[in-house]
Amino acid sequence: MTKPSETIAEIKNQVDDKTLSGQTTLALREAIIKGDIAPGEKLNEPKLAEQFQVSRGPLREAIRRLVAMRLVKHVPHVGATVVTLELKSILELYDVREALEGKAAALAAENMSQQDIEKLRAVLELHRQHSEDNPGQYMQTDGDFDFHYQIIKGSGNQLLTDQLCDELYHLIRMFRFQTSRFKSRSNRALIEHEQLIYAIEQRDPQLAEMLMRKHIARAKTAIKQALSNTEPAYTDLGSV
Amino acid sequence: MTKPSETIAEIKNQVDDKTLSGQTTLALREAIIKGDIAPGEKLNEPKLAEQFQVSRGPLREAIRRLVAMRLVKHVPHVGATVVTLELKSILELYDVREALEGKAAALAAENMSQQDIEKLRAVLELHRQHSEDNPGQYMQTDGDFDFHYQIIKGSGNQLLTDQLCDELYHLIRMFRFQTSRFKSRSNRALIEHEQLIYAIEQRDPQLAEMLMRKHIARAKTAIKQALSNTEPAYTDLGSV
DNA sequence: TAAGTTCTTATTGTCAACAATATATAGATT
């Protein structure tokens, strides 16, 4: 019994539980990622509890979970605040992604079933089609992560998948939202994804890892260049 | 104002906060790692609250934090249970370590100060001395992780450090405790650590990363061999 | 006797009040 391909939409709406605590986690998480609660802003428990129509118990549990996702920082007896994504933190995040997703690509080349590889091709094809149909339009970044997600899942490593898809992914989403003014239009990602699939099809873990690492490292470089300028301009962030 | 070198002991006793919730987290964490609460065992909230002399509130927060550390699994409306470290999970953990600590070693080669490198040498020297003074005795595994810890910290990447030292490290500790009957006596780790320092001193990120990855991959292989046998015998687990 | 069903019990989820701590304000002192 194989699971149907899971899209990014399914991940997002992944309702881990129907408990108030779980629902509040989702609501609060989206509020933070979307910037409804600003970076650096304090999370006032009574106010938020009122806002989400729950008591402070579930709200505090939600905050704890967001701390685990690194969207929130917490100091005892002082409170929780939304993280501020400094350039330094983002670059750190991309170094971690490079390491983890690189390994994921290697494992995917070893472990992905032929069927999963076909699914991956389908995702890429959809992606390419969209780019052709909408030339000059910014990439659908979710489609991009769909691709990465399939590879991560294809690694067969549950710990790796949890770390990337459940935790770090939301940090990435938050960063993307904040920098959505830099709309990426490059089709370089498409080419690099194509190369990656080829390496996986060839069952070449080393090549797959190398390609994924370069892919992410390139995005990191683009981010550094784009954000270290005071006037950022519409630079291509590499869409990763 | 530079911080004094932090040993593994300091990490362990790192009292993040004096709150009941924080204290309970530490106590419960140690109870799980030491096996006082068995793998697979259910965490009964009223009983544990009674046992730790706190109400269920702080206890539940502690459980949430241990879920983030992956020491505990939680199902809504059912409860929390201590993780059972299957061979598969351990191998997954070591693949993640290989990726993350490999990158950490590369970054350490780039970023560690000359002074930090000297400290690292001192740790290794202490380690070597202990091995010479107690030939045939099992390695002080804490000393081993002291070495790894220094390198991780030396990477200068806070996210990486948090992931390895605050989260995954406790899983490793739990695994080590459970397999402490396999006392590692090899001095291969010592040799490999020596090579690693050399690479870092030479400011060679690629070599440092390669050496660290091989170091951990070798430990993974040793674990697989030791634990896939029904009668494990006293195999060298590589002490990583 | 075995399978299914209802009822009981135990456990988790949630709430609102209370206690402890930190922040903000106002006043006193140099």
Place this chain on the structure above:
DNA sequence: AATCTATATATTGTTGACAATAAGAACTTA
């Protein structure tokens, strides 16, 4: 006027009681 101190306020930490859900026991039925 600026700084330190003491008080007042707001916020976090903690508790025990209540509600909702799931696991287990006893009963019924084939």
